[in-house]
Amino acid sequence: xxxxxxxxxxxxxxxxxxxxxxxxxxxxxxxxxxxxxxxxxxxxxxxxxxxxxxxxxxxxxxxxxxxxxxxxxxxxxxxxxxxxxxxxxxxxxxxxxxxxxxxxxxxxxxxxxxxxxxxxxxxxxxxxxxxxxxxxxxxxxxxxxxxxxxxxxxxxxxxxxxxxxxxxxxxxxxxxxxxxxxxxxxxxxxxxxxxxxxxxxxxxxxxxxxxxxxxxxxxxxxxxxxxxxxxxxxxxxxxxxxxxxxxxxxxxxxxxxxxxxxxxxxxx
Amino acid sequence: xxxxxxxxxxxxxxxxxxxxxxxxxxxxxxxxxxxxxxxxxxxxxxxxxxxxxxxxxxxxxxxxxxxxxxxxxxxxxxxxxxxxxxxxxxxxxxxxxxxxxxxxxxxxxxxxxxxxxxxxxxxxxxxxxxxxxxxxxxxxxxxxxxxxxxxxxxxxxxxxxxxxxxxxxxxxxxxxxxxxxxxxxxxxxxxxxxxxxxxxxxxxxxxxxxxxxxxxxxxxxxxxxxxxxxxxxxxxxxxxxxxxxxxxxxxxxxxxxxxxxxxxxxxxxxxxxxxxxxxxxxxxxxxxxxxxxxxxxxxxxxxxxxxxxxxxxxxxxxxxxxxxxxxxxxxxxxxxxxxxxxxxxxxxxxxxxxxxxxxxxxxxxxxxxxxxxxxxxxxxxxxxxxxxxxxxxxxxxxxxxxxxxxxxxxxxxxxxxxxxxxxxxxxxxxxxxxxxxxxxxxxxxxxxxxxxxxxxxxxxxxxxxxxxxxxxxxxxxxxxxxxxxxxxxxxxxxxx
Numbered sequence: 001x002x003x004x005x006x007x008x009x010x011x012x013x014x015x016x017x018x019x020x021x022x023x024x025x026x027x028x029x030x031x032x033x034x035x036x037x038x039x040x041x042x043x044x045x046x047x048x049x050x051x052x053x054x055x056x057x058x059x060x061x062x063x064x065x066x067x068x069x070x071x072x073x074x075x076x077x078x079x080x081x082x083x084x085x086x087x088x089x090x091x092x093x094x095x096x097x098x099x100x101x102x103x104x105x106x107x108x109x110x111x112x113x114x115x116x117x118x119x120x121x122x123x124x125x126x127x128x129x130x131x132x133x134x135x136x137x138x139x140x141x142x143x144x145x146x147x148x149x150x151x152x153x154x155x156x157x158x159x160x161x162x163x164x165x166x167x168x169x170x171x172x173x174x175x176x177x178x179x180x181x182x183x184x185x186x187x188x189x190x191x192x193x194x195x196x197x198x199x200x201x202x203x204x205x206x207x208x209x210x211x212x213x214x215x216x217x218x219x220x221x222x223x224x225x226x227x228x229x230x231x232x233x234x235x236x237x238x239x240x241x242x243x244x245x246x247x248x249x250x251x252x253x254x255x256x257x258x259x260x261x262x263x264x265x266x267x268x
Numbered sequence: 269x270x271x272x273x274x275x276x277x278x279x280x281x282x283x284x285x286x287x288x289x290x291x292x293x294x295x296x297x298x299x300x301x302x303x304x305x306x307x308x309x310x311x312x313x314x315x316x317x318x319x320x321x322x323x324x325x326x327x328x329x330x331x332x333x334x335x336x337x338x339x340x341x342x343x344x345x346x347x348x349x350x351x352x353x354x355x356x357x358x359x360x361x362x363x364x365x366x367x368x369x370x371x372x373x374x375x376x377x378x379x380x381x382x383x384x385x386x387x388x389x390x391x392x393x394x395x396x397x398x399x400x401x402x403x404x405x406x407x408x409x410x411x412x413x414x415x416x417x418x419x420x421x422x423x424x425x426x427x428x429x430x431x432x433x434x435x436x437x438x439x440x441x442x443x444x445x446x447x448x449x450x451x452x453x454x455x456x457x458x459x460x461x462x463x464x465x466x467x468x469x470x471x472x473x474x475x476x477x478x479x480x481x482x483x484x485x486x487x488x489x490x491x492x493x494x495x496x497x498x499x500x501x502x503x504x505x506x507x508x509x510x511x512x513x514x515x516x517x518x519x520x521x522x523x524x525x526x527x528x529x530x531x532x533x534x535x536x537x538x539x540x541x542x543x544x545x546x547x548x549x550x551x552x553x554x555x556x557x558x559x560x561x562x563x564x565x566x567x568x569x570x571x572x573x574x575x576x577x578x579x580x581x582x583x584x585x586x587x588x589x590x591x592x593x594x595x596x597x598x599x600x601x602x603x604x605x606x607x608x609x610x611x612x613x614x615x616x617x618x619x620x621x622x623x624x625x626x627x628x629x630x631x632x633x634x635x636x637x638x639x640x641x642x643x644x645x646x647x648x649x650x651x652x653x654x655x656x657x658x659x660x661x662x663x664x665x666x667x668x669x670x671x672x673x674x675x676x677x678x679x680x681x682x683x684x685x686x687x688x689x690x691x692x693x694x695x696x697x698x699x700x701x702x703x704x705x706x707x708x709x710x711x712x713x714x715x716x717x718x719x720x721x722x723x724x725x726x727x728x729x730x731x732x733x734x735x736x737x738x739x740x741x742x743x744x745x746x747x748x749x750x751x752x753x754x755x756x757x758x759x760x761x762x763x764x
Contacts, residue, residue: 015437023444057429084432085425087477106436106470108443108463193530218530251529252488 003047007031010040011055023109037066051119056083088197095154121178144173151260153216170244180205185232223247283323290316378405439466490529493518499536511553519561531736538729546702554701567691569617578637602634603627635659653679692762704750
């Protein structure tokens with residue numbers, strides 16, 4: 001029987017792993033440390049984890065390869081990627097590769113905790129979904145997946161093409177389920193530029209934490225959903241239709257769609 | 269008369285003698301004279317033969333010859349001296365200056381200028397020489413920047429990554445302490461400073477990473493005039509605060525260019541803000557003039573081969589070996605029992621190839637696709653320069669590029685580009701009436717961290733601009749005069 005632990009942090013920098021141990025340990029989470037992908041693999045053989053935090057640049061194999069290896073070995077533990085090369089491209093690439101979140105280094109204790117809490121929520125929801133499918137109940141009892149023909153960045157934000165050249169951008173139900181009830185939403189203004197992979201809205205949950213929403217496309221905001229701005233709960237009620245955030249005039253849609261996952265393929 | 273005179277020598281050693289014979293004919297007066305009448309039938313009565321020694325005449329002739337010779341020689345000498353003086357004054361000295369200038373330039377001093385005082389061919393030569401060194405120094409600066417920035421970019425990315433790790437330690441521990449010491453207000457204040465300043469470090473490193481990003485810009489067709497209008501709108505307030513007027517002289521027939529509109533907008537915003545800073549608040553106003561125009565230049569040497577494939581459509585582009593920062597074209601060569609790769613310069617017309625193998629210029633040399641080993645050799649043709657075998661690959665949609673297998677030979681042909689005539693560019697000039705940049709600072713202004721604004725700037729603005737323009741296969745040059753202002757000239761190719 002494998003030991004059940006909360007978090008495995010994989011990084012070749014001792015100061016990072018120790019910081020994660022301190023911050024998450026203070027919150028009562030059990031944290032293990034691996035200084036390389038090989039050490040992480042060895043740890044995974046002995047213990048099960050609810051969440052893995054993994055650096056992109058490591059001495060032996062890079063984080064993306066480690067992520068792919070986990071997929072091949074059918075390890076279902078959600079992975080949060082982190083790197084000192086904190087560019088939008090790396091964020092988008094990590095999310096496309098299957099990471100559930102991306103924390104750019106350097107991060108504050110709060111930024112780390114917010115991502116970890118969401119990650120643990122995600123793991124719980126995933127377990128619930130798994131349990132539900134085992135009992136042949138529909139997945140949508142745990143959360144509503146994004147509709148077909150939508151595209152998503154990681155599991156957090158979605159984009160839906162409108163016939164008119166503009167796109168709608170919103171937050172997925174799964175993301176909303178990983179945060180506490182929404183208290184407030186801070187949105188950008190019409191005319192502002194948004195960039196794929198960088199934060200375009202901040203959701204404050206009732207536990208006082210701020211959650212950045214990474215925008216799935218780049219472009220200019222042409223309309224902000226006033227309904228959501230006045231009553232953020234609309235997002236929770238109907239995340240994929242009424243609860244959209246922005247209507248965006250995309251600048252590089254064709255290029256950026258290649259970095260997004262299609263929601264249609266999720267349903268196969 | 270000729271028949272009656274003769275010049276002869278009595279003895280081979282004696283001087284010349286002139287002999288004249290004159291026949292005496294039987295005239296009427298002779299036949300009828302009373303004294304000694306000659307019979308009427310006789311025609312010739314006698315011959316008068318005179319011989320004159322020519323010694324004196326010969327002496328005179330010799331004398332004359334010598335005099336003429338001496339005169340001719342001295343006249344030629346005098347004339348040569350005069351012509352020589354003129355040539356020295358009007359031709360040799362300027363040519364010597366030119367030669368001296370070429371030595372200076374060869375020695376690396378590209379700022380050497382010859383006085384352009386004359387209106388003739390030599391004046392034209394001096395002007396074209398000065399023009400050439402000027403262009404050469406610009407090209408060298410561009411090349412130098414490109415190399416330096418490419419390596420600095422890699423360095424910056426590496427450094428950013430290295431710095432972010434210890435910075436994470438500082439930021440997590442300090443923010444963690446901040447969370448845990450909520451009941452100690454005196455510690456809180458100090459910790460807040462640490463967290464705030466560490467976050468400031470994070471922003472600096474992030475801008476460094478943005479600068480170092482080697483990613484391909486997300487390009488699409490865009491109107492440069494429109495991008496400039498947008499940049500103008502963004503900087504409007506800041507310029508108005510400094511009493512700076514932005515004059516837009518945007519060309520009416522500027523074609524669309526394929527650019528990353530966001531990045532280009534950043535370029536113009538940076539340039540406008542820089543210009544406003546150069547004008548300064550104490551100048552009580554100034555003007556930024558931005559002009560756009562449509563321009564045509566020869567494409568050879570400035571066109572990048574971005575796609576290349578073998579007959580079986582395997583890509584030959586190799587991103588690992590880069591030449592001047594651009595992915596090279598990799599081909600496999602089997603020659604004399606060895607095999608290796610040649611990485612060809614992707615800039616068509618340039619020859620900075622890298623050879624992983626020295627191919628022999630024999631018929632047995634094979635040139636092939638590294639992926640499927642399909643031959644790239646052209647059977648029916650040979651290099652028009654050196655006669656060696658030639659190879660070819662396809663640039664999808666843009667025809668075939670041919671090259672020579674001989675390492676020493678620089679021949680290459682890309683019919684589509686060669687025949688396309690001049691290449692079109694959009695030129696943007698941003699001129700300000702600011703303080704100008706000193707001549708000695710000009711070569712350094714595109715370097716990262718080089719700032720003349722002291723504490724105000726990060727010194728990354730122009731380096732970022734340079735990187736963006738370079739990513740668009742464009743060029744940026746700067747002309748400046750202290751006290752008069754600065755002009756930035758950006759050229760972006762219309763065809764990507």
